[in-house]
Amino acid sequence: MQYLKQYNLSDDDLLVIKNNLSEDLLSVILLQEDKVVSILDYFYKVGVNILDLILLKGTILYENIDFIKDKIESSLNPNFLDLIKENPSSLDLIGL
Amino acid sequence: MNLHDYVMAKIEALYQDYDSISADNSVEIERLKTMQSQLEESPENLCYILPADFENVFDVSNPKFSKKLNEVQRVLEGIYERKLLMKLSKGQTQFIESIISGIGEKIGDLEERNKYYIEHPEELADILSSLEEKIAAYEELEAKIGNPEDMRVLTLDDFSLFEEITNDPNFSMKDKKALLKQIIEYNEGVLQNHKEVALADKEDVNKLFSSFSVSDKVLGLIKKNEGEVLSHINLDRARDVLLYMKEQNLLSVFSPDALLTIAVYGDVLTLQKRYESLDSIPKSLFSIPSVWINNVSSSKRGGRSVYRGKNVGKTNGSPLSSAAHRVSYEDLVENERFLQSIGLDVSIMGERGLTALQQPTNRVVENYHVLKDLGLFEGCDMSKFPSAVFAASNIFDRANRFIELGLLGKKGFNYVSNYPSAFNFFAEEAFAKLYDLKQNSSEREYYDTITSDFRSDTLKTDVRLARGDFSLGEDLETFVFERFVDLSDKIPNAKLYDEVLRNSSYGVNHDILDDESIQYLDARFGTDDDLRYVIGGQIVSRAKVLHNYSTLVSEGYQGEEALLYSTVSGMYLTEDSFEKVAGDIHMSYQKGGNSDAVSKTI
Numbered sequence: 064m065q066y067l068k069q070y071n072l073s074d075d076d077l078l079v080i081k082n083n084l085s086e087d088l089l090s091v092i093l094l095q096e097d098k099v100v101s102i103l104d105y106f107y108k109v110g111v112n113i114l115d116l117i118l119l120k121g122t123i124l125y126e127n128i129d130f131i132k133d134k135i136e137s138s139l140n141p142n143f144l145d146l147i148k149e150n151p152s153s154l155d156l157i158g159l
Numbered sequence: 160m161n162l163h164d165y166v167m168a169k170i171e172a173l174y175q176d177y178d179s180i181s182a183d184n185s186v187e188i189e190r191l192k193t194m195q196s197q198l199e200e201s202p203e204n205l206c207y208i209l210p211a212d213f214e215n216v217f218d219v220s221n222p223k224f225s226k227k228l229n230e231v232q233r234v235l236e237g238i239y240e241r242k243l244l245m246k247l248s249k250g251q252t253q254f255i256e257s258i259i260s261g262i263g264e265k266i267g268d269l270e271e272r273n274k275y276y277i278e279h280p281e282e283l284a285d286i287l288s289s290l291e292e293k294i295a296a297y298e299e300l301e302a303k304i305g306n307p308e309d310m311r312v313l314t315l316d317d318f319s320l321f322e323e324i325t326n327d328p329n330f331s332m333k334d335k336k337a338l339l340k341q342i343i344e345y346n347e348g349v350l351q352n353h354k355e356v357a358l359a360d361k362e363d364v365n366k367l368f369s370s371f372s373v374s375d376k377v378l379g380l381i382k383k384n385e386g387e388v389l390s391h392i393n394l395d396r397a398r399d400v401l402l403y404m405k406e407q408n409l410l411s412v413f414s415p416d417a418l419l420t421i422a423v424y425g426d427v428l429t430l431q432k433r434y435e436s437l438d439s440i441p442k443s444l445f446s447i448p449s450v451w452i453n454n455v456s457s458s459k460r461g462g463r464s465v466y467r468g469k470n471v472g473k474t475n476g477s478p479l480s481s482a483a484h485r486v487s488y489e490d491l492v493e494n495e496r497f498l499q500s501i502g503l504d505v506s507i508m509g510e511r512g513l514t515a516l517q518q519p520t521n522r523v524v525e526n527y528h529v530l531k532d533l534g535l536f537e538g539c540d541m542s543k544f545p546s547a548v549f550a551a552s553n554i555f556d557r558a559n560r561f562i563e564l565g566l567l568g569k570k571g572f573n574y575v576s577n578y579p580s581a582f583n584f585f586a587e588e589a590f591a592k593l594y595d596l597k598q599n600s601s602e603r604e605y606y607d608t609i610t611s612d613f614r615s616d617t618l619k620t621d622v623r624l625a626r627g628d629f630s631l632g633e634d635l636e637t638f639v640f641e642r643f644v645d646l647s648d649k650i651p652n653a654k655l656y657d658e659v660l661r662n663s664s665y666g667v668n669h670d671i672l673d674d675e676s677i678q679y680l681d682a683r684f685g686t687d688d689d690l691r692y693v694i695g696g697q698i699v700s701r702a703k704v705l706h707n708y709s710t711l712v713s714e715g716y717q718g719e720e721a722l723l724y725s726t727v728s729g730m731y732l733t734e735d736s737f738e739k740v741a742g743d744i745h746m747s748y749q750k751g752g753n754s755d756a757v758s759k760t761i
Contacts, residue, residue, distance in 0.1 A: 083584070083586070086478075087482075087485060089478065090479070093383070094380065094478050095414070098446075120583075122514040122547040123547070126510075126511075126513050127443070127510040130510055149613060149620075150620050152580055155545045156578075158542065158543040158544055
């Protein structure tokens with residue numbers, strides 16, 4: 064999981080992730096690095112706190128990046144990315 | 160053979176039984192009939208039949224059979240293809256006749272079995288269900304033995320599973336003694352904190368994968384997961400898998416992690432069968448290794464991961480195993496059908512809503528019923544509902560707490576209805592903190608403290624994470640000990656009731672609504688939100704009380720104590736709050752026309 068440190072996560076943050084995520088979701092992080100990076104890069108670039116995203120909406124890592132982008136870009140709210148930055152749980156509002 | 164090998168062989172045999180019983184066999188019957196009529200038409204046709212074609216009919220691994228078949232085929236080749244002056248001997252002719260009649264018998268058996276199970280579907284369902292449970296049990300045992308970090312000893316239940324293996328008539332007394340010795344040595348090793356797991360040779364593993372020119376990503380994953388790979392891989396099985404993938408040009412089609420997982424945990428027959436059964440294969444399937452590996456439907460796993468076990472903490476020791484057993488193909492397809500039928504935006508082909516699709520079906524369906532009963536779907540555009548919520552575990556328990564914490568309800572602040580991913584993640588520490596806040600604040604102070612400064616319909620980010628101003632300031636155990644009552648101190652039978660409820664299915668036996676205590680609760684403590692009671696000044700989830708009490712009563716546990724437990728279970732209550740709730744329950748029980756005696760009617 065060391066690659067997650069590129070998103071400003073510390074060793075303590077990695078431990079919090081390990082202690083709070085299901086074993087299956089952790090296996091996605093451990094085994095599907097390319098896919099996870101494609102998703103986290105997308106959110107990191109817009110300023111979303113990655114630790115909060117993983118903890119509050121970790122299930123997003125199972126999804127396909129195109130599906131995620133499609134859902135966000137279809138949102139009628141032009142400031143939706145700001146909402147996600149403030150609180151990643153806002154992804155619930157668009158069915159993610 | 161070591162313990163792991165015995166268990167793997169048993170699992171393989173059980174899956175074979177499962178496949179042969181569950182298949183409707185029509186295709187196989189047709190194949191055999193075609194073969195039979197070709198041989199009856201002319202014995203020459205035997206030349207074109209491969210030994211593998213007889214696999215379900217004769218024991219092709221028997222050297223006598225394969226030698227005789229080879230001999231007869233050579234003679235037939237000589238007669239019909241090379242036009243030599245020779246003929247079949249009496250023994251050879253009788254061999255061909257025995258093949259034709261053997262095929263006929265097999266056709267008869269399969270047709271009779273098909274007919275029987277069509278007429279007795281419940282019996283077929285029982286047999287398959289029992290096999291699934293057995294497979295799940297052996298897979299749990301395999302996970303325990305095969306995981307170098309799992310330091311649980313083998314129990315009596317595990318002994319029973321090994322005993323069943325030794326019931327095979329081919330198991331000699333000598334083999335039984337050797338197996339028993341291995342079991343004892345295994346437990347001794349574990350107790351001495353020194354567990355030996357047979358490991359494949361690292362060089363052999365690298366050579367094998369390199370020989371198939373797999374990508375650097377695969378080799379990288381092998382290195383990162385070396386412990387798990389070396390303790391689980393069977394090189395012969397892995398070679399067969401990789402060879403098949405190469406022949407079908409799939410080596411670069413599967414994602415690197417899926418390729419490795421299938422090579423370590425899969426087998427070529429299952430892989431081939433799945434590949435040949437699918438007309439068009441969605442790209443997403445090549446990233447879900449579990450659909451290519453033998454997996455029974457989730458219903459037999461009780462909705463929990465086979466690879467966690469009661470006393471095994473999170474180890475990250477087996478990520479490949481998690482991926483290997485994530486979801487069966489059958490569950491994946493059924494999930495898509497079910498979730499699409501209720502309007503959710505999911506699709507295997509379109510790679511949409513993959514979170515929910517990859518869950519055990521029984522969890523998806525149960526979650527649907529819980530969420531529906533909570534009213535979360537009323538007036539909702541289901542295509543915009545976050546399907547990932549269907550992946551949440553313990554959803555009913557969480558729902559009860561959300562109701563009691565004023566975060567979910569048909570009236571008032573309804574955070575969870577707008578942000579249902581709270582079901583997926585809400586720290587236990589956060590629950591404890593909120594129960595504490597709620598019992599020590601006015602309603603206004605409580606909501607002012609927890610709601611976002613920017614948007615009144617949501618919580619502050621730190622609330623769910625129990626962070627910052629919402630951190631406990633100490634470990635959970637200490638926080639709880641210092642503030643809340645221990646329910647097992649207050650309710651003597653609490654642990655017994657916990658056990659009764661632990662595996663209960665979601666739902667309420669509606670006869671409980673006729674119970675006089677429940678009728679009194681409804682009348683005296685019900686609110687205009689049918690999800691809530693207010694008892695002893697505390698919001699209590701009505702669904703929780705009804706589910707718990709109806710389950711306990713149906714198991715023969717009636718009485719005031721059971722009713723009190725049904726009310727307070729799952730709550731963090733201060734002494735004062737508990738006493739008030741208990742007082743109201745006592746009154747309800749008395750007013751319900753009951754005596755003080757606790758009774759178990761069984």
